Amino acid sequence: MNAGSDTAEVKLDIESAARYLNMPQLRLKGLLDRRILSQIWNRSPYEGWDEHQRLFRFDKSVSKIEHGSVLYQKDGSFELIRGFPKIQRAMLLDPTLKKYFSNIETVAVEEKMNGYNVRLADIGGKVLAFTRGGLVCPYSTERAGQLLKRDFFDDHPDLVLCGEMAGPDNPYVPKDIYGIESLDFFVFDIRHKGSGAPYSLKERRKLAGKYGFRQVTFFGEFLLNEAPDEIISIIRELGIIQHEGVVIKDPQMVLNPIKYTCSQSNCADLRHAFKFYNDTGQDYFFSRVVREGFQSVEWDEDEEELQKRCFQLGESILRPMIESIKQVRNGARIADDVQIRVKYQDTIPTYKDYLKRLGVDAIFGVPQRIGDEYIVKIKKLNQSTNDKTESMCKGELW
Amino acid sequence: MNAGSDTAEVKLDIESAARYLNMPQLRLKGLLDRRILSQIWNRSPYEGWDEHQRLFRFDKSVSKIEHGSVLYQKDGSFELIRGFPKIQRAMLLDPTLKKYFSNIETVAVEEKMNGYNVRLADIGGKVLAFTRGGLVCPYSTERAGQLLKRDFFDDHPDLVLCGEMAGPDNPYVPKDIYGIESLDFFVFDIRHKGSGAPYSLKERRKLAGKYGFRQVTFFGEFLLNEAPDEIISIIRELGIIQHEGVVIKDPQMVLNPIKYTCSQSNCADLRHAFKFYNDTGQDYFFSRVVREGFQSVEWDEDEEELQKRCFQLGESILRPMIESIKQVRNGARIADDVQIRVKYQDTIPTYKDYLKRLGVDAIFGVPQRIGDEYIVKIKKLNQSTNDKTESMCKGELW
Numbered sequence: 001m002n003a004g005s006d007t008a009e010v011k012l013d014i015e016s017a018a019r020y021l022n023m024p025q026l027r028l029k030g031l032l033d034r035r036i037l038s039q040i041w042n043r044s045p046y047e048g049w050d051e052h053q054r055l056f057r058f059d060k061s062v063s064k065i066e067h068g069s070v071l072y073q074k075d076g077s078f079e080l081i082r083g084f085p086k087i088q089r090a091m092l093l094d095p096t097l098k099k100y101f102s103n104i105e106t107v108a109v110e111e112k113m114n115g116y117n118v119r120l121a122d123i124g125g126k127v128l129a130f131t132r133g134g135l136v137c138p139y140s141t142e143r144a145g146q147l148l149k150r151d152f153f154d155d156h157p158d159l160v161l162c163g164e165m166a167g168p169d170n171p172y173v174p175k176d177i178y179g180i181e182s183l184d185f186f187v188f189d190i191r192h193k194g195s196g197a198p199y200s201l202k203e204r205r206k207l208a209g210k211y212g213f214r215q216v217t218f219f220g221e222f223l224l225n226e227a228p229d230e231i232i233s234i235i236r237e238l239g240i241i242q243h244e245g246v247v248i249k250d251p252q253m254v255l256n257p258i259k260y261t262c263s264q265s266n267c268a269d270l271r272h273a274f275k276f277y278n279d280t281g282q283d284y285f286f287s288r289v290v291r292e293g294f295q296s297v298e299w300d301e302d303e304e305e306l307q308k309r310c311f312q313l314g315e316s317i318l319r320p321m322i323e324s325i326k327q328v329r330n331g332a333r334i335a336d337d338v339q340i341r342v343k344y345q346d347t348i349p350t351y352k353d354y355l356k357r358l359g360v361d362a363i364f365g366v367p368q369r370i371g372d373e374y375i376v377k378i379k380k381l382n383q384s385t386n387d388k389t390e391s392m393c394k395g396e397l398w
Numbered sequence: 399m400n401a402g403s404d405t406a407e408v409k410l411d412i413e414s415a416a417r418y419l420n421m422p423q424l425r426l427k428g429l430l431d432r433r434i435l436s437q438i439w440n441r442s443p444y445e446g447w448d449e450h451q452r453l454f455r456f457d458k459s460v461s462k463i464e465h466g467s468v469l470y471q472k473d474g475s476f477e478l479i480r481g482f483p484k485i486q487r488a489m490l491l492d493p494t495l496k497k498y499f500s501n502i503e504t505v506a507v508e509e510k511m512n513g514y515n516v517r518l519a520d521i522g523g524k525v526l527a528f529t530r531g532g533l534v535c536p537y538s539t540e541r542a543g544q545l546l547k548r549d550f551f552d553d554h555p556d557l558v559l560c561g562e563m564a565g566p567d568n569p570y571v572p573k574d575i576y577g578i579e580s581l582d583f584f585v586f587d588i589r590h591k592g593s594g595a596p597y598s599l600k601e602r603r604k605l606a607g608k609y610g611f612r613q614v615t616f617f618g619e620f621l622l623n624e625a626p627d628e629i630i631s632i633i634r635e636l637g638i639i640q641h642e643g644v645v646i647k648d649p650q651m652v653l654n655p656i657k658y659t660c661s662q663s664n665c666a667d668l669r670h671a672f673k674f675y676n677d678t679g680q681d682y683f684f685s686r687v688v689r690e691g692f693q694s695v696e697w698d699e700d701e702e703e704l705q706k707r708c709f710q711l712g713e714s715i716l717r718p719m720i721e722s723i724k725q726v727r728n729g730a731r732i733a734d735d736v737q738i739r740v741k742y743q744d745t746i747p748t749y750k751d752y753l754k755r756l757g758v759d760a761i762f763g764v765p766q767r768i769g770d771e772y773i774v775k776i777k778k779l780n781q782s783t784n785d786k787t788e789s790m791c792k793g794e795l796w
Contacts, residue, residue, distance in 0.1 A: 100795065285683070310709055
């Protein structure tokens with residue numbers, strides 16, 4: 001494996017692509033002109049392999065094609081890796097489950113893990129890892145190659161394996177909470193290329209199990225009227241161990257799943273976000289704060305519980321921000337410290353280049369050999385928070 | 399006094415106006431075309447008086463003319479009421495004062511009151527109250543007529559009186575904290591029409607004093623190197639009595655003033671904002687939260703003080719939101735309850751019309767006679783928070 005060359009321009013065959021996507025040619029041409037559909041800019045994650053140049057990514061949702069969908073222009077035909085559908089959130093479990101799942105009798109509950117969403121698919125004979133946005137993450141692609149055997153993709157070239165990359169060697173959301181030493185891939189969905197149609201939960205667990213894949217925890221299948229109470233007690237347990245939450249699914253996967261998260265996870269998000277208060281979107285803060293309000297109401301909290309929640313919320317916001325301001329005042333720079341673990345040293349410059357093109361300002365440490373792999377510490381600088389805090393400390397006006 | 403007729407269209411004499419504003423005609427025409435400059439739409443606040451139709455308002459800052467500036471097209475000449483300049487904020491008092499005021503020796507400190515900013519000016523023989531955005535508020539105009547005698551404007555038709563309307567009979571920011579029974583006007587600036595040039599603090603206090611006007615509290619003039627400590631102790635005192643904060647001024651008013659506020663005021667703002675969590679802009683939350691972080695750092699708080707601040711912040715966010723969710727769940731509608739007190743019953747429909755045109759959904763109660771005035775209770779409905787909360791309670795997804 002070696003860092004590949006930069007992307008050379010490949011023209012999309014508009015006539016054939018429009019036919020394949022069942023879309024008027026003019027509309028497809030408009031998408032290309034506005035760069036809503038554009039060639040993926042990644043360097044090849046495989047040495048001497050340039051099929052990645054034939055990938056085109058949807059930067060927005062278009063008709064029924066989700067944001068992050070990827071079109072692969074093979075020699076004379078096409079494949080479409082559908083973007084992973086947005087999972088909507090229940091703010092109040094009881095009324096939401098009863099309304100949303102009113103036509104089915106039971107719901108299945110699986111864990112929502114705190115890592116990053118990856119879709120794995122075979123593209124022209126190589127497994128690629130696509131991010132939510134439809135880019136090929138070179139680190140995740142290398143890791144997938146280490147974590148999963150190819151046989152699934154050989155047997156099922158028409159399937160997309162969707163799952164969470166979680167663990168400490170995670171350059172996006174590093175978490176120690178799962179007892180994973182490095183990084184692992186947890187399957188939560190198997191879908192067809194093209195249609196995006198999902199396997200039922202049972203079939204998916206069976207198929208993924210057959211190939212020995214790890215999967216997200218399955219908590220059970222519950223009768224609809226018992227589900228809210230069951231889920232609340234799962235959420236309380238998950239909260240205690242700092243896990244994120246659950247995804248509630250129609251076992252047949254006809255209805256889209258919905259999600260619900262623990263207060264502890266909201267607060268952990270806030271702590272991370274307020275460390276970099278000026279870099280994080282304000283809706284990120286706002287949405288988490290509002291969830292706390294709804295959960296407190298649904299859980300019918302007494303004065304003591306409410307006070308505890310207020311204090312935890314306030315602490316999650318103020319402590320990290322105060323820590324960052326003090327650090328900058330003392331001349332230090334605040335950074336998000338993450339790390340990756342790679343098998344091939346060539347993955348490092350490819351990943352560095354990838355982050356750079358994503359606009360992430362990162363400093364890579366010297367690779368440290370651990371067994372037959374290398375750990376690289378990465379400092380992701382949050383320029384806006386550093387700059388703003390520094391200017392306040394120097395006496396600029398807000 | 400009587401509710402006047404609707405605005406009839408008046409054409410701006412572009413050639414003369416451009417000359418008066420020292421602006422190319424084409425540019426002025428462009429501003430009119432894009433409605434950045436447009437005729438004010440208020441109904442006349444004075445019976446049979448239609449000079450208000452000759453007012454044109456700047457909806458954005460243009461060249462050196464501030465947002466909220468108002469151009470008055472008299473018969474053959476013009477007057478310009480400059481928008482009230484934005485007052486920037488110190489996040490850390492010590493470095494900011496030393497840097498910003500480095501060229502002067504002392505700074506003057508006055509109270510920043512929590513009401514709404516109003517500019518009073520004589521327009522064609524009548525005193526009008528302009529809001530920050532440059533609209534004529536019919537309520538404030540009536541109140542100004544009751545609170546202030548005309549003699550100042552007769553003697554100084556070229557001056558603009560800037561101040562805070564504060565007190566409980568306040569349809570925007572009702573506050574009981576000032577010991578005011580109804581509403582009062584507190585002068586904090588006197589400026590010239592046209593240039594917007596301010597009086598020095600001393601001259602302003604003298605002139606406003608001569609006409610018997612109430613003014614914002616003056617806390618003193620401090621040497622620059624003593625000012626941060628002096629202001630912090632003023633802020634601590636003001637915080638205890640729930641007042642908002644201070645404005646720090648160059649006594650000569652050559653440099654623009656800057657502001658600094660109490661934690662208690664930030665938290666009071668948050669309490670009000672989170673009652674209507676889905677109606678308030680997210681930057682409103684964010685800015686107040688960030689202020690808390692900087693203040694805690696500058697005040698070098700110990701663990702106990704920090705815990706208190708965390709708890710207060712969390713409470714200011716969660717309690718009002720939880721209260722609103724519970725209210726809506728119980729079938730009530732949440733509303734901002736305010737009141738106005740008017741001398742002339744005709745002000746009521748004019749003000750109602752004004753709020754409606756501002757897009758505020760308000761229910762006016764039956765006027766209650768108090769002495770020779772009328773109190774009208776107003777329920778301002780916050781539709782977005784009501785709708786969102788109701789839909790969550792009905793089980794919709796976020």
